[in-house]
Amino acid sequence: MSTKMQRLFSLMMAVLMMLSLTACGGNATSSTPASVSGSGSESGEQVSEAAKRLEEQKELNIMFVAGNFAESMQKIYDDYEKEYGVKINYTILGVDTYFQKMLVEMSSESDAYDLIYLMSPQFLQYASNDWLYPLDDLIADKSITDDALLDLDGLMQSSVDAQRYEDKLYGLPVCSLTTLLYWRKDLFEAAGLDPEQPPETWEELREYAQLLHKDGVYGVGMRGARSAGGSEGLIWEWPMVMYSMGGDFVADFPNDMTPTLNTPEVVESVEYYADLLQNYSFPGATTCNFEDITVSVQQGDLAMWIDGAAIVPNYIDPEKSKTREEDVGFAPVPAGPEGRCAPLNVHSVNIPKNAKNKERAWHFMQWALSEETLVRLGTEGNLVTVSREAVYNNADFIEKNDVGDGAWLNAMRDSLANYAMPQYRPLNPEWPEVADIVSNYISDVFAKQISAEEAMEIANEEVAEVYREAGYIS
Missing domain, CATH: 3.40.190.10 (Periplasmic binding protein-like II)
Structure with a gap:
């Protein structure tokens, strides 16, 4: 102990x-300890009852x-x-x-x-x-x-x-928890890229993915699955692209809850995200979650991926993975025009x-x-x-946990300290419903059933209705 x-x-x-002593001693003619009458002893009785319940x-x-x-x-x-x-x-x-x-x-x-x-x-x-x-x-x-x-x-x-x-x-x-950018240094080197220099911006990430996506290697992995309770799937990762491109869910959380999902910045982020998963990722990426990304990493055919910092042991487990610890690089997520924005959960x-x-x-x-x-x-x-x-x-x-000679821990602490957004999602009791609406329409974009502009216009209207019913907007 x-x-x-x-x-x-x-x-x-x-x-x-x-x-026990109090119960056995004192005035035998009274069933209530004399000390209960004082305010301090009332607190004492409450404390004793809590400890008694704990023991029971x-x-x-x-x-x-x-x-x-x-x-x-x-x-x-x-x-x-x-x-x-x-x-x-x-x-x-x-x-x-x-x-x-x-x-x-x-x-x-x-x-x-x-x-x-x-x-x-x-x-x-x-x-x-x-x-x-x-x-x-x-x-x-x-x-x-x-x-x-x-x-x-x-x-x-x-x-x-x-x-x-x-x-x-x-x-x-x-x-x-937050997310990190991971990359395979050996695959970078084979493609003629500097193995110590990851992409700094989202545009660079796409350029790197185009170069790497060949000969049985997939360029990049990010989550594409629909939301699960407002926290998993694409709703965990797509918002960091949206924020860094200047978009937002609402006008000014929590002061002005007017949805802003149909703005050009948000639409652009959806188009960008869809392009990555449709053209430069592994089969099934548009419906994948973190487990699927982990499998692709373990199979050794994923050049870059963005996912949770805490999943790293599964990526480099020598009993499960072909990806070696010494071949993996770690960095905060890329930046957009508005800087770097990482999730916080x-x-x-x-x-x-x-x-x-x-x-x-x-x-x-x-x-x-x-x-x-x-x-x-x-x-x-x-x-x-x-x-x-x-x-x-x-x-x-x-x-x-000295993964990558300290590079993983340094990247994670850097991300949590400098880029993770405390208000990464407009959290209120309606958020799980809002997350499902948004992720469902983005998923339809992934499936090429609707354009990003149309999808986000409809999503904006449906989220506005949720907020009207909640009394946030008129």
Whole structure:
């Protein structure tokens, strides 16, 4: 048992002992302790009840979405079971299935799960629908919270702030994700390109893709699939092209929600994106997601790709991939006329409002997201992006994740610090619906069923109707 967790466990047991002594001593003629009448003791009674509930809760039901955190945690959560005598029912589902199931569970006020996993687009939907339990009272209760273990100030504050809704904190961040440009240095060299010089702009990216797309090599890979819950597929990557070309979803989020999807800049970004996937990518690219890009990388026939920074272990796994670590370059995404714009997606652990074991869930969260555990997840597992800067500076973490002699880590931190957009999507409760509308029409452009100009005009009208019904515009 770690020192910090021992301290929290000892604190909890001490409170329980005090409760027991109070119940056995004092005035025998009264069933209520005399101290309850004071305001301070009322707080003490509340603290004791929380610790008592924690001790009684010997089961924890967890449902996480498939990914590096969930798969890495699967390797070590039994340590928590052994230390605290708790049975953990641990389930992992793929992203599409997961969010479909979660939507049913949360909207039906199910109490089946004590801990769930969310991403930025889903978080606002869940918080605004009152499906999540606020953490503020749990944090304030020192009988079940170890401030040193929690180290709230040690978490990246922008990621913590992303878990706030109407001045309450509804989750703790696991990691902040962005995308990177990857390229095969050996294929660059074979095509007569400088292997150390990636494309700096979107136009250069297309020029490079044209040169590389031959002899069984595909020029570039980016996501083309329709949106899944407002966060996956093309809606994760196309917006960075749109923003860098001067486009936007709305006039001035959140002050003016008038859609601007039919502007020349947005239309141009759709035409550009469609051109890349239709003409310079692998077969099926117009409907691909990150799994398909990963397969193409592992097969060794993709010259450039833009995708999540956290997926890098899968690209260079020698047991699965023909692509060698030493052949891969890493850089922030290319720039457009308005500069570089990268996505930002905060992943979090959250407690459902109707969870049966809230105190136990909170106890596990402190353990799971502590610096010590995150280092373990990054060294014993494959968690490469985390929510604590201290972990990135940990020698063991650096040694395990020193991909490309530090080039990957440097590129990711550069992107998060300088190019990742906190408001990458106009997030509100309507966003998943808006994302589906936009991605569906862009997908029709990919399929050559409609022009980009026509598609975005119709999408603009449908998004405007969604916002009118929500009361954002008249």
